[in-house]
Amino acid sequence: MTNDSRRSLLAGALSSLLASLPASASTRQDPAILRTDNDRLTLTEYTFQPGVTVKVKPRSTDQLILFIDDCRYERTDPASGLKSLRIRKAGDFIWYDRGGDSASVLNLGHTPFRLMLIELK
Secondary structure (H helix, E strand, C coil): CCHHHHHHHHHHHHHHHHHCCCCCCCCCCCCEEEEEECCCEEEEEEEECCCCEEECCCCCCEEEEEECCCEEEEEECCCCCCEEEEEECCCCEEEECCCCCCCEEEECCCCCEEEEEEEEC
């Protein structure tokens, strides 16, 4: 099985798992909820409020980001400061190899959006 196949399979399985989780409170102050932490992976759900910038933690492990909700956001690269517009649909995912700093994310939408950060150990 190729790495792309593994990533797609993992994203599909996690989408099913996430559908069974309760929705996050949209007025919560802390953007992160730890859902699972075991010897193989850590699952953290992030909620991005409209107009609020959140910096997701540094990449000390291989990571998969799975978008739970449709969203439109501005990504600021930590090294260059370059800003870019990103549009994602629920179920979209991004793979990051270990290392480097994650970008700051500003929710440009009118409603909160959620994503799941899956850190492989």
